[in-house]
Amino acid sequence: MSGAGAPDGGPATGPRRLTWVQPEDLLPHELAASRDEGRDVTALVERWAAAGGEVTAPVGGASAVPASPELRALAGELLDAADALPGPDPADEPDDLAAVRATWPTAWNLPATVELDRLHGAWLGRAVGCLLGKPVERIPRHGIREILTATGRWPLRGYFTAKGLPAEVAARWPWNRRSAPTSLAENIAGMPEDDDLNFALLALRVLETYGPDFTSADVAQAWLDWLPAGRVFTAERVAYRNLLLGLTPPETARRHNPFREWIGAQIRTDVYGWTNPGRPDLAAEAAWRDAAVSHVRAGAYGAIWVAALAAAAPVAGGIDEVLDAGESVLPPGSRFTAAVREARALGAGTDDWESIVDTLYERHGHLHWVHVRNNAALVAAALAYGRGDLERSICAVVSGGWDTDSTGATVGAVTGALAGASGLPEGWVAPLGNRLASSIAGFDGVGFDALASRTLALARGAA
Known part of the structure; x- marks a missing residue:
């Protein structure tokens, strides 16, 4: 459940980790956000990569392996540094x-x-x-089309259903596991x-x-x-x-x-x-x-x-x-x-x-x-x-x-x-x-x- 990016579970194996709050997971997202805003984060990227940090942001919000205490502390320091960088031109993108x-x-x-x-x-x-939209949250556009085409329901004109979906397509594009039990057509019983x-x-x-x-x-x-x-x-x-x-x-x-x-x-x-x-x-x-x-x-x-x-x-x-x-x-x-x-x-x-x-x-x-x-x-x-x-x-x-x-x-x-x-x-x-x-x-x-x-x-x- 989520329109704001809810996790769909943790790593495939091992204990689940809390998402969206660990410094080592926030930092790669911050590097991407800062670049999009036009900030120069080259020095931050170099320090993080040299210390062994992962530069690519985790899709689900949490990386598979917790960071060492030293790496986590560095991530917090670099987040502080990113927060201090100047933002976009307020004349074009005001923040008040x-x-x-x-x-x-x-x-x-x-x-x-x-x-x-x-x-x-x-x-x-x-x-x-x-x-x-609930059952296909996190499924990419081409996956949504494959699901619908495989069941003879493309273009989309009704709630999604698992009926008639080939097993290999279902395995390739699993439903949002938090949503599918209550949001597929055959299961809906209220919102x-x-x-x-x-x-x-x-x-x-x-x-x-x-x-x-x-x-x-x-x-x-x-x-x-x-x-x-x-x-x-x-x-x-x-x-x-x-x-x-x-x-x-x-x-x-x-x-x-x-x-x-x-x-x-x-x-x-x-x-x-x-x-x-x-x-x-x-x-x-x-x-x-x-x-x-x-x-x-x-x-x-x-x-x-x-x-x-x-x-x-x-x-x-x-x-x-x-x-x-x-x-x-x-x-x-x-x-x-x-x-x-x-x-x-x-x-x-x-x-x-x-x-x-x-x-x-x-x-x-x-x-x-x-x-x-x-x-x-x-x-x-x-x-x-x-x-x-x-x-x-x-x-x-x-x-x-x-x-x-x-x-x-x-x-x-x-x-x-x-x-x-x-x-x-x-x-x-x-x-x-x-x-x-x-x-x-x-x-x-x-x-x-x-x-x-x-x-x-x-x-x-x-x-």
Whole structure:
């Protein structure tokens, strides 16, 4: 389970190791992140390699063999050195809300009155898209296609199934073992737990508890009070660790956190949009305060982009209005903004989805499968390509690979909100059984209709 890069188990043999926190495992990810940000880490790489450190980042978050105490200490020293390096040009990639907000429009040409059916559709769409992507999380794009082709189900048009899957294909591309027992078509009995839904629930509780003017410190406290540490990964796990060490936001996002521009904050912010219908600016401000606990720059841009999409989707008349609203809150000179805009144009330009994804992989295939920029580009392309249709959109984005449950959830939330619950296909919605499992206290077994009613109450209160 995870849209933010949950481990799918430890090494094949030997004891499992905790992931996402050991200095020797964080450092290779930091070297990659720093290079992507334009920092010169040549000296750090040389020192680490000379000491016998592994330069290539572990895919699953933890290397197979623990480091020696000496190597672990060196990794901590080099992480400190990396943290001290200058970041990207703040003129293009600002890291404070005031600078980002200075580029926003002063007026919003969107309706501000939202209907319960549209919010219900947003919740259902988020769950449907997430559920579709869960069993193939971590399986690469070509593996997903092989699974579907081997069962005569390409192109994707329904939940994944193990029925008819040849044994050799199943062995080559094993399902996400945490998700498959509850997310394959033959096993679905309600919406299983996933962090893409847990964080939406947590945002709802933050708003209900602290109100629309909540702070980053309130979000941090909500994590400690209501979010089990074992249900967070990558940047969120590092930030959680930093909270327990006594740091406060935004420093929790910046100390020894190579995942600061990954997808984690982008999956947390739909509710801030749904409760600010027609106001992408207010939604983005709330999303930034949430994101600041664990992410910086592009990691936060993904959060405000999705929040702005979510503010528009339940009130807009079409997908272009929604995408315009999302882009309106982004720093115009950032790489994230360029990636989203290019991907949108690609998605709108042809009905050949595979050629669109080919181009996205040429542009962003070097990034980790849960980085924010590649996944946001895939989301933008799928939304433009899908033209507001839930099935066309979520099947496109999930078949594109990378962080399949998170991108499916975001695309499903937007298209579900455009359609409303009454406009969603029964074949996608019925397996949910109006039931969501969660380890967030007080939410296990909650119905999507109840969540929509609570969201509407907050939206009316904000209005």
